[in-house]
Each structure stands twice: as C-alpha cells, then as structure tokens.
Amino acid sequence: MTVPTLGKDLVGLEHLSAGQIQLILDTAEPFKEVSERPIKKVPALRGKTIVNLFFESSTRTRISFEFAEKRLSADTVNVAASGSSVSKGETLVDTARNLEAMRIDMVVIRHHSSGAAQFLGDRIRSNVINAGDGKHEHPTQGLLDMLTLRDHFKKLAGLKVAICGDVLHSRVARSNIWGLLKLGAEVAVCGPPTLLPRGVEQLGVTVLPRIEDAIQWADALNILRLQLERMEAGFIPSLREYNRVFGVTSDRLARAPKDLLILHPGPMNRGVEIDSDVADGPHSVILPQVTNGVAVRMAVLYLLAGGAPDWVSGSGGEER
DSSP, X not given: OOOOOOOSOBOOSTTSOHHHHHHHHHHHHHHHHHTXXXXXXXXXXXXXXXXXXXXXXXXXXXXXXXXXXXHTTOEEEEEEGGGSGGGGTOOHHHHHHHHHTTXXXXXXXXXXXXXXXXXXHTTOSSEEEEEEETTTBOHHHHHHHHHHHHHHHSOOTTOEEEEESOOTTOHHHXXXXXXXXXXXXXEEEESOGGGSOTTGGGGTOEEESSHHHHHHHOSEEEEOOOOGGGOOTTSOSOHHHHHHHHOBOHHHHHTSSSOOEEEOOSOOOBTTTBOHHHHTSTTBOHHHHHHHHHHHHHHHHHHHTTOOTTXXXXXXXXXX
C-alpha cells in the first residue's frame, strides 16, 4: 500500500485526502511525548531554517509554531509586517524571494487575504505552511481540533460535532468542516443567520438554528468567538443579546442529554459566546487543544521536510 505524503505545501484541508489528514494526526501522536520530556527537543530539523511571516497579529499560533520549530531543532526567524519592507510597499512575493535568497527552507505565513498562502507557495521553492489566510482556512487549527477530539473519543467517524458562533468570518470553521467530514464525522453549524455563510449546507453540514438544538444534537461543541474586528455594523444587535440567545452557558449544558466536550480555538470572549464556568469546567478541552497544537505543527513541519511517516519518539536520540 502506498503511504500518503503531504507534497510541498500545506495551504488547507479542503484538497487533502483522508489518508493525508490521518497521516498528520498519526505523526503528531509521538511528538506529544517529546513535549513531556525534561529536554523538549529532537534533532529532526537540525540545519533547517524556517521563517514565520505574520501579516496579522497573533499570539497562540505564532508561539505554537515557534515552540514546534525549536523542539525540532530548526533555526527560526520571525518577521512581522509592521517591521518589514512590506510596510514600505514591497510585495509579498518580493519579500519571500528575498528571504529565499538567504537560503531558507520553509515559510509559515499568516495573511489577511484569502489565498495568500497558495499564491506564495506557487511562486517560491520553499515549503509554505498556511497559519491562517483571511476567511479561507487555518489548517493546523483544524488538525489540532481533530486530534483533541480523537484523543477523547478514540475515533472521529460517526462523531457529531457542532461548530457554533461566527462561522461566516471563521477560517477555523472551514478547516474543521473539510477535515471532519473527510474522516467520517457529522458536522453541524449553529449561529445567527447573519453569521452563517450563504449556502453553507452545500459543504455537507447541517444547519441548526438554535444553540439549544446544537446542544441536544452534538457530542462536542466547537465554539467560535465573534470576530468583531472583521465585522461591520448590523451582524448582531449587541454582545449581551448574542450571549442571551447563542451563548454556551452551564444552564444550557445542564439540559443536554449527555456530557458534551467543549472546544474553543481562542482567544475567548468570556461572557459572550462562552461563559467562564463552561470554559473552565470539567468537560472543557481548551488547554489540551493548545498542547496538541504544538504536536500537530511539529508533525506538519517534519512531514513537509521529508520526514518518514513511521517516525517514533526517541529515534535519532534527544538533543542535549
């Protein structure tokens, strides 16, 4: 049987096969153990140079990629748009080609324009990893969400996952939808009609009009924040009204027919889409999501660099 490979870039989950997604999740498993070691490092990417090119502000994703790169022993460089030649009028491709002239190996890019990662990957020789592009995709977030679900339920096939909140502006939602459906899960979306993409049913998801419906239907809720920075006026009456109608509260969860797993990609708007007692409650896996994010990003970096899929923890020895 042919073992799947990722190819040159990871720009999204839409065009990956189920086998490729499974490969990343399976490769991430042994990398989870690396982060539990006293010395959190393996020499898998020693000698590789990776540039983190972030045109949007980010804390979790950027730091998670940095941890992943350093735990694989890669050399890393961080470039923010505000401090780069982009702010002086240089194009994205010119920036990347100048970096490539310094003999880099990979670029991790976050950009406000949908399709930026694909655009860049088609024009440079280095591997490109999409760390979020506009309202398109955020593939490593989708992968870490799936790994977290698989950790808890031991499977994804047949699982019912409701994605609740601002689906319209969410690249996380799109990556979750593509990935979960390909691995056999059932996916529903729930939110105000103004915050659901037109024709979202065509992606193969169920639309649930009320948060109570999602709580009754699902095994897990993946709760999205309101992306106020991407909104114009008129999407919701007010934050208080949104919480009243669509907020995930302990009172609502108490009426669920079973215990629901609670996920949130962060950052959270506490008291808006999710109440603090839910975010910090016994069924929340928000912090394990963060932990799994490092392992998933280590797996993606490793596989794109040509690492063997049958890697096991401890191979190559620890770097001391």
